Amino acid sequence: MDTPRKNADASGAGRRFSRGEALELAGEAGLHDLCEAGLRARLARFGHKAYYVYNQHLNFTNVCRNACRFCAFSKRAGEAGAYAMDLKTARSKIESRLGEPIREIHIVGGLNPELPYDYYLDLVETAKTARPDAVVKAFTAVEVAHLADTYGIGDKRVLSDLRSAGLGMLPGGGAEVFAPELRAILCPEKVTGARWLAVHETAHELGIPTNATMLFGHIENWEQRIDHLLALRDLQDKTGGFNCFIPLPYQPGGNPLAAKGPDGVDLIRLMAVSRLALDNIPHLKAYWVYCGVKAAQMALWAGADDFDGTLIEENIGHAAGADTPKGLTVAELKQYIAAAGFTPVERDTFFNEV
Numbered sequence: 001m002d003t004p005r006k007n008a009d010a011s012g013a014g015r016r017f018s019r020g021e022a023l024e025l026a027g028e029a030g031l032h033d034l035c036e037a038g039l040r041a042r043l044a045r046f047g048h049k050a051y052y053v054y055n056q057h058l059n060f061t062n063v064c065r066n067a068c069r070f071c072a073f074s075k076r077a078g079e080a081g082a083y084a085m086d087l088k089t090a091r092s093k094i095e096s097r098l099g100e101p102i103r104e105i106h107i108v109g110g111l112n113p114e115l116p117y118d119y120y121l122d123l124v125e126t127a128k129t130a131r132p133d134a135v136v137k138a139f140t141a142v143e144v145a146h147l148a149d150t151y152g153i154g155d156k157r158v159l160s161d162l163r164s165a166g167l168g169m170l171p172g173g174g175a176e177v178f179a180p181e182l183r184a185i186l187c188p189e190k191v192t193g194a195r196w197l198a199v200h201e202t203a204h205e206l207g208i209p210t211n212a213t214m215l216f217g218h219i220e221n222w223e224q225r226i227d228h229l230l231a232l233r234d235l236q237d238k239t240g241g242f243n244c245f246i247p248l249p250y251q252p253g254g255n256p257l258a259a260k261g262p263d264g265v266d267l268i269r270l271m272a273v274s275r276l277a278l279d280n281i282p283h284l285k286a287y288w289v290y291c292g293v294k295a296a297q298m299a300l301w302a303g304a305d306d307f308d309g310t311l312i313e314e315n316i317g318h319a320a321g322a323d324t325p326k327g328l329t330v331a332e333l334k335q336y337i338a339a340a341g342f343t344p345v346e347r348d349t350f351f352n353e354v
């Protein structure tokens with residue numbers, strides 16, 4: 001096997017890493033070599049462009065029947081602070097920003113047993129009719145599986161109905177870390193990693209593109225991280241439906257897991273390894289809300305090519321103590337990207353430049 005240094009060097013030329021090589025790279029390559037290789041791989045694809053999107057987040061309910069130990073967002077029905085947004089409120093939140101060139105509406109929430117199936121379809125239709133020019137990116141695979149299982153209708157039917165209502169894309173949340181022994185500790189009620197992948201595979205078969213995430217920096221190890229990345233890579237080989245991979249640093253506030261969270265070096269290392277191991281998923285996001293703006297800027301130098309967007313009203317990461325703003329203006333996003341030495345390029349949900 002090549003030395004880690006050679007692995008890192010070779011990766012810029014589009015090398016595919018075996019599991020053992022990826023582990024060796026993650027564990028032994030020097031940080032500088034790793035970042036240089038991640039940078040080279042992203043420069044080969046995108047030059048100095050770094051993407052952002054003008055988007056709006058809508059977290060329609062925080063009521064959830066699950067109790068994931070890393071989650072600070074969910075509430076039980078009736079608990080102080082629990083809410084479920086009615087369609088009128090959702091519409092007015094979208095309509096209140098019609099003067100802005102928002103291109104994507106990102107909708108996710110808890111698994112609220114009180115909300116009927118039609119609510120989900122109506123919410124997508126409401127967003128799409130209120131803002132026909134924006135792409136509705138809505139509901140994680142966990143939410144899709146919740147609907148399919150609650151109503152006994154299968155993932156394919158749910159996805160088809162959502163698409164008919166106006167869904168353009170699935171976000172990548174809910175993946176956490178696929179390792180079953182970790183899910184048993186972190187989120188025992190949540191669907192398995194295999195089911196998460198199956199929902200995405202079905203979406204891809206229906207022509208619905210998706211994103212993928214991994215929650216890291218809690219109790220997982222590099223083997224579990226690499227296995228997660230390679231499971232995504234395998235599915236991407238089969239379907240080609242993933243647009244973007246988003247490593248999400250665990251936020252330590254307000255949740256019972258009480259892990260420390262990743263430091264900056266761990267974050268940058270994982271960014272570079274993700275860029276190198278996921279040779280077939282084009283985009284890698286430094287999600288500024290979870291990473292923090294400064295670490296997201298650094299991540300652009302380790303392989304990331306996307307900064308996410310304006311968001312406007314993000315609630316999930318902030319419930320867990322993310323100390324970033326709840327939104328950024330386009331001017332701020334452009335300034336942060338440019339200050340990091342990259343060229344800000346606005347994109348739509350599907351990474352078409354606009």
Ligand code: SF4
Binds near residue numbers: 068074
């Ligand atoms: S992470 Fe999602 S599924 Fe888990 S408790 Fe929070 S809202 Fe519910």
